Amino acid sequence: xxxxxxxxxxxxxxxxxxxxxxxxxxxxxxxxxxxxxxxxxxxxxxxxxxxxxxxxxxxxxxxxxxxxxxxxxxxxxxxxxxxxxxxxxxxxxxxxxxxxxxxxxxxxxxxxxxxxxxxxxxxxxxxxxxxxxxxxxxxxxxxxxxxxxxxxxxxxxxxxxxxxxxxxxxxxxxxxxxxxxxxxxxxxxxxxxxxxxx
Amino acid sequence: xxxxxxxxxxxxxxxxxxxxxxxxxxxxxxxxxxxxxxxxxxxxxxxxxxxxxxxxxxxxxxxxxxxxxxxxxxxxxxxxxxxxxxxxxxxxxxxxxxxxxxxxxxxxxxxxxxxxxxxxxxxxxxxxxxxxxxxxxxxxxxxxxxxxxxxxxxxxxxxxxxxxxxxxxxxxxxxxxxxxxxxxxxxxxxxxxxxxxxxxxxxxxxxxxxxxxxxxxxxxxxxxxxxxxxxxxxxxxxxxxxxxxxxxxxxxxxxxxxxxxxxxxxxxxxxxxxxxxxxxxxxxxxxxxxxxxxxxxxxxxxxxxxxxxxxxxxxxxxxxxxxxxxxxxxxxxxxxxxxxxxxxxxxxxxxxxxxxxxxxxxxxxxxxxxxxxxxxxxxxxxxxxxxxxxxxxxxxxxxxxxxxxxxxxxxxxxxxxxxxxxxxxxxxxxxxxxxxxxxxxxxxxxxxxxxxxxxxxxxxxxxxxxxxxxxxxxxxxxxxxxxxxxxxxxxxxxxxxxxxxxxxxxxxxxxxxxxxxxxxxxxxxxxxxxxxxxxxxxxxxxxxxxxxxxxxxxxxxxxxxxxxxxxxxxxxxxxxxxxxxxxxxxxxxxxxxxxxxxxxxxxxxxxxxxxxxxxxxxxxxxxxxxxxxxxxxxxxxxxxxxxxxxxxxxxxxxxxxxxxxxxxxxxxxxxxxxxxxxxxxxxxxxxxxxxxxxxxxxxxxxxxxxxxxxxxxxxxxxxxxxxxxxxxxxxxxxxxxxxxxxxxxxxxxxxxxxxxxxxxxxxxxxxxxxxxxxxxxxxxxxxxxxxxxxxxxxxxxxx
Numbered sequence: 001x002x003x004x005x006x007x008x009x010x011x012x013x014x015x016x017x018x019x020x021x022x023x024x025x026x027x028x029x030x031x032x033x034x035x036x037x038x039x040x041x042x043x044x045x046x047x048x049x050x051x052x053x054x055x056x057x058x059x060x061x062x063x064x065x066x067x068x069x070x071x072x073x074x075x076x077x078x079x080x081x082x083x084x085x086x087x088x089x090x091x092x093x094x095x096x097x098x099x100x101x102x103x104x105x106x107x108x109x110x111x112x113x114x115x116x117x118x119x120x121x122x123x124x125x126x127x128x129x130x131x132x133x134x135x136x137x138x139x140x141x142x143x144x145x146x147x148x149x150x151x152x153x154x155x156x157x158x159x160x161x162x163x164x165x166x167x168x169x170x171x172x173x174x175x176x177x178x179x180x181x182x183x184x185x186x187x188x189x190x191x192x193x194x195x196x197x198x
Numbered sequence: 199x200x201x202x203x204x205x206x207x208x209x210x211x212x213x214x215x216x217x218x219x220x221x222x223x224x225x226x227x228x229x230x231x232x233x234x235x236x237x238x239x240x241x242x243x244x245x246x247x248x249x250x251x252x253x254x255x256x257x258x259x260x261x262x263x264x265x266x267x268x269x270x271x272x273x274x275x276x277x278x279x280x281x282x283x284x285x286x287x288x289x290x291x292x293x294x295x296x297x298x299x300x301x302x303x304x305x306x307x308x309x310x311x312x313x314x315x316x317x318x319x320x321x322x323x324x325x326x327x328x329x330x331x332x333x334x335x336x337x338x339x340x341x342x343x344x345x346x347x348x349x350x351x352x353x354x355x356x357x358x359x360x361x362x363x364x365x366x367x368x369x370x371x372x373x374x375x376x377x378x379x380x381x382x383x384x385x386x387x388x389x390x391x392x393x394x395x396x397x398x399x400x401x402x403x404x405x406x407x408x409x410x411x412x413x414x415x416x417x418x419x420x421x422x423x424x425x426x427x428x429x430x431x432x433x434x435x436x437x438x439x440x441x442x443x444x445x446x447x448x449x450x451x452x453x454x455x456x457x458x459x460x461x462x463x464x465x466x467x468x469x470x471x472x473x474x475x476x477x478x479x480x481x482x483x484x485x486x487x488x489x490x491x492x493x494x495x496x497x498x499x500x501x502x503x504x505x506x507x508x509x510x511x512x513x514x515x516x517x518x519x520x521x522x523x524x525x526x527x528x529x530x531x532x533x534x535x536x537x538x539x540x541x542x543x544x545x546x547x548x549x550x551x552x553x554x555x556x557x558x559x560x561x562x563x564x565x566x567x568x569x570x571x572x573x574x575x576x577x578x579x580x581x582x583x584x585x586x587x588x589x590x591x592x593x594x595x596x597x598x599x600x601x602x603x604x605x606x607x608x609x610x611x612x613x614x615x616x617x618x619x620x621x622x623x624x625x626x627x628x629x630x631x632x633x634x635x636x637x638x639x640x641x642x643x644x645x646x647x648x649x650x651x652x653x654x655x656x657x658x659x660x661x662x663x664x665x666x667x668x669x670x671x672x673x674x675x676x677x678x679x680x681x682x683x684x685x686x687x688x689x690x691x692x693x694x695x696x697x698x699x700x701x702x703x704x705x706x707x708x709x710x711x712x713x714x715x716x717x718x719x720x721x722x723x724x725x726x727x728x729x730x731x732x733x734x735x736x737x738x739x740x741x742x743x744x745x746x747x748x749x750x751x752x753x754x755x756x757x758x759x760x761x762x763x764x765x766x767x768x769x770x771x772x773x774x775x776x777x778x779x780x781x782x783x784x785x786x787x788x789x790x791x792x793x794x795x796x797x798x799x800x801x802x803x804x805x806x807x808x809x810x811x812x813x814x815x816x817x818x819x820x821x822x823x824x825x826x827x828x829x830x831x832x833x834x835x836x837x838x839x840x841x842x843x844x845x846x847x848x849x850x851x852x853x854x855x856x857x858x859x860x861x862x863x864x865x866x867x868x869x870x871x872x873x874x875x876x877x878x879x880x881x882x883x884x885x886x887x888x889x890x891x892x893x894x895x896x897x898x899x900x901x902x903x904x905x906x907x908x909x910x911x912x913x914x915x916x917x918x919x920x921x922x923x924x925x926x927x928x929x930x931x932x933x934x935x936x937x938x939x940x941x942x943x944x945x946x947x948x949x950x951x952x953x954x955x956x957x958x959x960x961x962x963x964x965x966x967x968x969x970x971x972x973x974x975x976x977x978x979x980x981x982x983x984x985x986x987x988x989x990x991x992x993x994x995x996x997x
Contacts (some may be wrong), residue, residue, distance in 0.1 A: 035687055035709070035710065035717060036639070036641065036651045036687050036717075038641070038717070039641045039643070039644065039646050039689070041644065041645060042597055042644030043593060043595065043597055043644065065823055067821075068714070069692075069694075069714070070691075070822065070823075071763055071824075072691040072693040072694050072697075073820055113595070114595065121922070123921075123922050125924045159924055161921040163825075163922060166592070166594065180922055184533075185541075186524060186526035186592070187526030187527045187530050187824055190527060190529065190823075190824060190825035
């Protein structure tokens with residue numbers, strides 16, 4: 001009688017231990033299968049396109065900086081469609097895209113919604129052009145998604161840089177005139193193009 | 199029949215004895231070295247299971263003791279356990295000398311309970327309760343900086359990581375209440391999740407000799423222990439309140455413990471801290487506040503022979519990070535470095551805005567021990583830790599309130615240790631531990647994972663021997679083996695994978711190709727052997743020497759292996775490397791201690807050769823649509839660290855004293871024959887102290903802290919084209935800030951409110967002269983000055 005009872009206990013113990021082992025093995029195996037899901041990076045900006053349309057007609061000039069791997073090792077691809085004409089005023093507009101998504105997400109509206117926290121700055125070397133803001137935030141401070149550029153009177157080559165600052169100090173000296181020196185904030189986009197005025 | 203005779207014999211035996219069991223055994227327990235009475239020692243008579251505890255004069259007495267020869271065990275936290283045979287005939291009085299640890303004789307003489315060194319032959323320093331309490335409102339890192347040779351690497355003033363002899367992060371093991379802290383310590387902006395108010399004592403062991411805690415502590419081990427619980431019927435506790443001007447905040451900590459003579463105890467502790475923006479001498483440090491909440495509960499049963507303990511702790515820290523340190527690209531960094539003050543300075547506020555961290559750490563621990571007669575002590579422990587880390591960056595649109603980092607790290611550990619201490623001159627310890635860790639990086643952040651999901655398995659086995667050759671010589675030996683496996687699932691950008699040339703070496707670990715991203719499954723195994731040997735030689739009453747050697751290996755941490763991506767708070771791209779191997783440290787050190795009547799000093803020297811030393815430094819720039827970013831890459835080299843740490847104190851008389859603590863360290867990159875990055879600069883602290891028992895136990899100290907400029911640094915400066923100005927600009931990220939000298943003052947008095955209650959009032963002033971300075975090892979030194987003057991009032995009530 002005693003021996004039988006003992007055997008039964010042993011059996012139960014064995015069963016429990018097998019069950020325990022099985023759970024271990026099962027959980028070990030199952031965890032191997034669940035792969036993490038990829039992160040679709042949000043608020044990524046891959047592409048800045050600046051379109052310059054001459055006032056009074058003529059061919060549109062497009063500058064583009066495209067960086068499809070974001071903070072990956074590949075540098076942005078910079079393209080300039082052609083030279084600007086001398087003494088010409090261009091209506092400029094910027095298109096900001098996240099091309100890691102299909103269809104590409106247009107970031108412009110996000111910037112417009114928080115226009116008081118953003119400002120674009122335009123800088124040109126060699127006096128190749130001057131810039132004026134066309135769009136403004138609720139406080140009457142410039143934003144810069146739309147702007148005008150007036151090219152130099154004589155032919156020149158230079159560098160055109162477009163910078164987007166997040167949380168700049170728009171009230172600091174010169175900032176509302178487009179001077180980046182005192183703007184502060186942090187840079188969200190900085191694209192620099194080698195351009196020609198002829 | 200045989201049994202029957204035995205039982206009868208026992209009864210008779212007992213009866214004969216019970217008749218003469220009304221003797222009184224009393225005595226006094228003294229320190230072997232200086233004859234002072236030892237308070238709180240346990241006198242235990244095994245055969246009749248009776249205890250007594252020595253009082254303030256070292257006196258004890260046990261009633262109703264039987265005549266004859268008695269085996270008595272005398273135990274005290276700060277002493278060697280002593281076993282004696284006492285012959286009792288009638289009322290018997292004995293004077294018992296206990297071997298107090300040598301450490302007790304130097305440094306500050308302490309009233310009340312004291313703490314021993316954990317290892318006799320290591321470079322070890324103990325911070326006691328009164329020192330820890332002074333830092334109640336600050337962090338672990340701030341308190342440890344009192345030790346010569348310990349500094350800190352900071353992100354602002356609230357994130358303070360301890361640095362021991364130039365090493366930090368994964369190279370330091372932090373043990374809290376017997377649990378090895380697992381709180382993502384690999385991150386340079388991850389401060390240890392420790393509430394200093396839970397600590398009764400802190401032992402800092404330099405180097406990897408304390409093998410019981412881990413084989414990878416190349417820098418050292420920090421052992422935080424709760425206050426000792428004594429076996430008596432008592433209810434006691436303390437409350438510390440402090441308020442300070444800088445940060446306009448307060449901290450409050452309170453604890454209550456109930457103990458029973460039989461060994462049961464239960465205790466609880468809670469603390470909270472709240473600070474707003476701190477101030478540099480010339481401006482507000484906008485967004486540097488802190489909000490910390492923590493509590494712990496502890497219960498158990500403890501006797502000389504057996505016991506158990508159940509412990510739970512919770513700590514939440516919400517830390518604001520200087521607004522101006524969050525920058526966009528290298529041009530912003532150049533602007534920040536060239537600006538003399540931070541770009542964002544707003545009015546004082548208690549708000550904690552982005553960038554900020556919100557970290558919660560929970561520990562559950564249970565352990566039990568049993569002591570076997572004439573054999574030793576066996577201990578078993580299980581612990582579970584849950585670390586939840588959120589980091590919030592400055593983001594736009596819908597993501598504004600979403601964390602950029604959301605990591606959950608869970609760690610289970612079981613360990614067992616057997617200590618054979620029945621022989622008076624030899625102790626052996628054997629230990630085994632096993633651990634499982636899981637890291638989960640929440641993909642909902644909308645930011646690519648900084649650290650991937652991974653499982654980690656650890657197993658370790660060690661043996662340690664302590665020999666006491668004679669009164670003068672102690673020897674320690676230790677050997678340990680550890681196995682680590684890390685099994686990660688990591689996404690790489692295809693462009694990064696190719697740029698790192700991983701397709702050549704690691705093509706087989708790619709398990710899924712998503713076009714622009716690859717899912718990989720790196721599995722790495724590491725086998726680490728560590729060893730230690732040490733000797734302590736007590737030349738005479740006042741002079742002693744320690745020499746030791748330690749070999750240790752450390753497996754690379756997840757950050758060193760897997761980092762890849764843009765770190766906004768530092769405006770840098772950080773790259774780990776899958777090819778990184780473990781690093782190997784060979785450390786030799788020597789200590790000379792002198793403890794005379796008026797002069798005490800302790801001089802420590804070390805040389806640490808680290809093969810395949812893992813470090814991060816700037817290696818170039820990468821262009822993105824945001825502009826250019828400096829790239830910081832992990833690499834390996836052969837390195838040597840060596841230095842001297844001095845602690846000295848001269849007592850002019852009962853009241854006046856002078857102390858000096860200085861440390862000098864050099865770090866060399868042996869392969870490239872240049873300095874190592876991020877080495878602490880020379881520091882010397884001179885302290886003039888005055889105490890007067892008659893003036894309500896008045897103590898005061900005037901401290902002068904001198905930190906010289908670090909002149910040995912690798913020059914990683916680089917030139918970068920700044921498009922908005924059209925110029926090449928030198929980015930000076932290497933040059934250390936100039937030397938600085940600060941004055942601090944602290945004082946306190948103690949009022950006895952009743953027999954059991956006393957009130958200690960402390961006044962501390964740091965940076966009295968309100969000097970502007972920047973510290974080389976503060977990562978925010980590019981952006982703002984360090985803290986200005988702070989006046990703090992602290993009330994401490996012991997009851």
